[in-house]
Amino acid sequence: EGRLPDRPAVLIPIASLKDPLSENIAPRGYTNLQLMSVAPAQPQAWGASEGSASAPMRSGYRHTPPYLAAKREMEERMLRVVEEMMPGFIRRVVWQESASPLTQERFTLSSGGTSYGLEHTLDQSMSARVPYQTEVPGLWMVGANTVLAHGYAGCMLGGRTVANMILQQSR
Incomplete structure (x- = not known):
């Protein structure tokens, strides 16, 4: 408005x-x-x-x-x-x-001062978002713009997901 x-x-x-x-x-x-x-x-x-x-x-x-x-x-x-x-x-x-x-x-x-990352639309969901694992060994991405979701919940769930991925790799 x-x-x-x-x-x-x-x-x-x-x-x-x-x-x-x-x-x-x-x-x-x-x-x-x-x-x-x-x-x-x-x-x-x-x-x-x-x-x-x-x-x-x-x-x-x-x-x-x-x-x-x-x-x-x-x-x-x-x-x-x-x-x-x-x-x-x-x-x-x-x-x-x-x-x-x-x-x-x-x-x-x-853009527009959004506080929860990229707009969460169908064309910017899941595989269209920033992946957790990068091409750089040991560099992982977690945050509002990554795969799972945006906002607080997305960041927390993404952090847990990445921690589990790292633990799985270390076994």
């Missing part, structure tokens, strides 16, 4: 639970929560021009008032939704940082 949602659906992964003993994720006594939502990929929705993020060097939009205002507005909308579910949440936030689909595209070169 090309505009920020008024009341975004918010997914709350808890990064601290992925490795609870690591203080690299969050210092002891703190929790690293990530708020995620679906957002428009169109640069105009973020106050930027078309093609703003399509190349690594095109990052001039990042510090413009319209972009910063749109990012701040999306943050506030997401925080309000979470505050409704967990009263007192906002006042307990000690560090806040955000990214937009433009950020994702700039850092990963993913």
